[in-house]
Amino acid sequence: MGNVDKRNRLSEEVFTYKKTKDNKVFIYWMGKQVTILAGKASDKFLKSIEGKDHLETQLIMAKLTGNFKRGNEKDGK
Incomplete structure (x- = not known):
């Protein structure tokens, strides 16, 4: 997963x-709801994260949420 998460955010x-x-299944990013999975999609998601470690689960959720972040947002620090 080296090239996927270069900034180590996951x-x-x-x-x-x-x-x-x-x-x-409600998926949240930083506490904000970004997507809802229902029916076959939620079943597929739950099966895909079964037995996975933390980083793999984070990557699966990142892929499911799509392209809602582009990398140029400010952290608000």
Whole structure:
């Protein structure tokens, strides 16, 4: 995963997810909801992260959320 995460952001747990009772998956970036998976998409996601370590799970969520970040946003520090 060396070339994928050059700035080492995925080790900071920027993505989180929450599964609901009706099997929907809400994916969050820095505490803000960015996507909702339902039906087959949520099943596929949950199976894909099963048994994965932290960095692999972060990468899967980053790929699922798509191109909503372009790299030129400010951190707000």
